[in-house]
Amino acid sequence: MNDSEEGRLQQLGSLDEEHLISSDTRYSLKGFRFQSPYILKKAGHLCRGLGPFMLQFSCLTLSTALLLALLVKVSNVAHSQQQEQAKKEKINQEMTQLKPQINRLCRPCSWDWTLFQGNCYFFSKFQQNWNDSVIACKRLDAQLVVIKSGDEQSFLQQTSKEKGYAWMGLSDLKHEGVWHWVDGSHLLFSFMKYWNKGEPNNEWEEDCAEFRGDGWNDAPCAVKKYWICKKSAMSCPEK
Structure with missing residues (x-):
């Protein structure tokens, strides 16, 4: 392969890469078909670029998110328990207030008696x-x-x-x-x-x-x- 042919292929690769980025999914598949070695090479280079530090950072971020989710869950449970206790206390208070009225409604005999x-x-x-x-x-x-x-x-x-x-x-x-x-x-x-x-x-x-x-x-x-x-x-x- 001479220099002109190699330059032509590189130019086609650049065009297909731009077409992959700017086009929607349906048309990007065409560029992917012609330049799959090139794109895979780029992706591999990017993954190698993450390195251990990025993996550790990602893990720390994930752990922090899980911890925050757990804290939110615990907070919601505690809040729900407080609401339930408040409801029970309100019901007991209302029953205490209604007791004299209920007692007055008590009938020693049925209505027809x-x-x-x-x-x-x-x-x-x-x-x-x-x-x-x-x-x-x-x-x-x-x-x-x-x-x-x-x-x-x-x-x-x-x-x-x-x-x-x-x-x-x-x-x-x-x-x-x-x-x-x-x-x-x-x-x-x-x-x-x-x-x-x-x-x-x-x-x-x-x-x-x-x-x-x-x-x-x-x-x-x-x-x-x-x-x-x-x-x-x-x-x-x-x-």
Whole structure:
């Protein structure tokens, strides 16, 4: 190869190198195809130029970046923990402030029940026989009403006068003339005064007791009447 040919190749190499730098990827591939030995030579020279110092510097830079990233991560975690703790404290504070209002909202009895002297009473909206009334109260976790005091008797008697004749949990089904409450207790002699005049008379096989007018009456258990359930009231926190 003479000097003119070698100079021509070098000139083509320079043109292809400029074309590689200034052109986009698609056209630079053409220059790369003609002058790959030249470009590889240049790249090798550049890599040798980095030397150990540049490699160490790059490693130090990378380590510093990782350390900074770690510090940022730790800082974010600590900040998140502080935010979470602040949220918990805020919730606890709000619950403390709401506690008196929640206590005032506490209802010893459900909405359809009436509270009286520590007990809840349910007055039915429809009528059924005595046995079905006993079952209905059990399904409500209660019992057909058992009267324990004069005050309770007065309260129930007055309410039944307003709502209609209603079954109570009293019958002599087990033994005629011996009256028992559904909880198994005997009817006290002091409560006999609550029978209406001439009652109980068992005129028509009347084995179940009802509220009627100003007192009690015995009636056939198969007759449909309203009914009253009773259960203990729930306790609410002290205000």
